[in-house]
Amino acid sequence: GAGVSQSPSNKVTEKGKDVELRCDPISGHTALYWYRQRLGQGLEFLIYFQGNSAPDKSGLPSDRFSAERTGESVSTLTIQRTQQEDSAVYLCASSLGGTDTQYFGPGTRLTVL
Amino acid sequence: TQLLEQSPQFLSIQEGENLTVYCNSSSVFSSLQWYRQEPGEGPVLLVxxxxxxxxxxxxxxxxxxxxxxxxxxxxxxxxxxxxxGLYLCAGERGNNRKLIWGLGTSLAVNP
Structure with a gap:
C-alpha cells in the first residue's frame, strides 16, 4: 500500500493478557516510530528505529512494553500483562530518514477491560 | 506539566468565520510542526x-x-x-527526533 498500515485497527483485551500490535511502514522508509495517544493527553513518544542502529527505547513506560523491527520492514509493539492504563490509541509513523516528515498510520485502538 | 500548551482546547464556529489557535511554551524549539488529525486517522503534517x-x-x-x-x-x-479536525502542534528540540506534542485544539466548523 501507499501509506503506513497498522493492525488490528481495534483490540479489546482483558487485564493481564499480552497484546501484539503491528505496523507496516511505507516501503523504503528507514525510520519508524511508535507513539501512544491517551484520551485527554498528547502523543507520547515510545520508541524509534533508524536503519540498523540500536533503537531509542527511552519512551517505553515500563518493561512490559517492547518493540521489534526486522530490517527496514514490519515492526511489532508488544505489551505484556496489560493494565487498564494501557488503554490508548497506538500510532506508528515512518519517515524516509531520521530527519524527514513522519507519515502516520491510522492507529490501533487498544481497550483493556 | 505540558511543555506545549495549545489554546483554545475546543472551538466551534460557523462556516466563513476566521479563527486563530495558539501553541505556547516557555522552551525554545529548533522547529515546530502543525498537524491535523481526523477521527480514526493518524496526524497529517501541515507545515x-x-x-x-x-x-x-x-x-x-x-x-x-x-x-x-x-x-x-x-x-x-x-x-x-x-x-x-484536531489541530496538533509538535516541537523538536535540537536534533532530537522525539517530538514534544501539545494536547491539540479540536475545531468544529458548522455549515
Missing part, C-alpha cells in the same frame, strides 16, 4: 516552521513561528466544514 518570525501560508491557513521560537499560531481564514 514545519524553523526560523524565528517565519510565516508560512497554505491556502487559507497561515502559520507563524514566534521570534523567540517558543510559540506559534495557526490562523484560518473563511473556515470551511472540511477544516474540522
Amino acid at each position: 514545519t516552521v524553523v526560523t524565528g518570525g517565519e510565516v508560512k501560508k497554505l491556502k487559507r491557513l497561515t502559520f507563524q513561528f514566534g521570534d523567540a521560537r517558543k510559540d506559534s499560531s495557526l490562523h484560518i481564514t473563511a473556515a470551511q466544514p472540511g477544516d474540522t
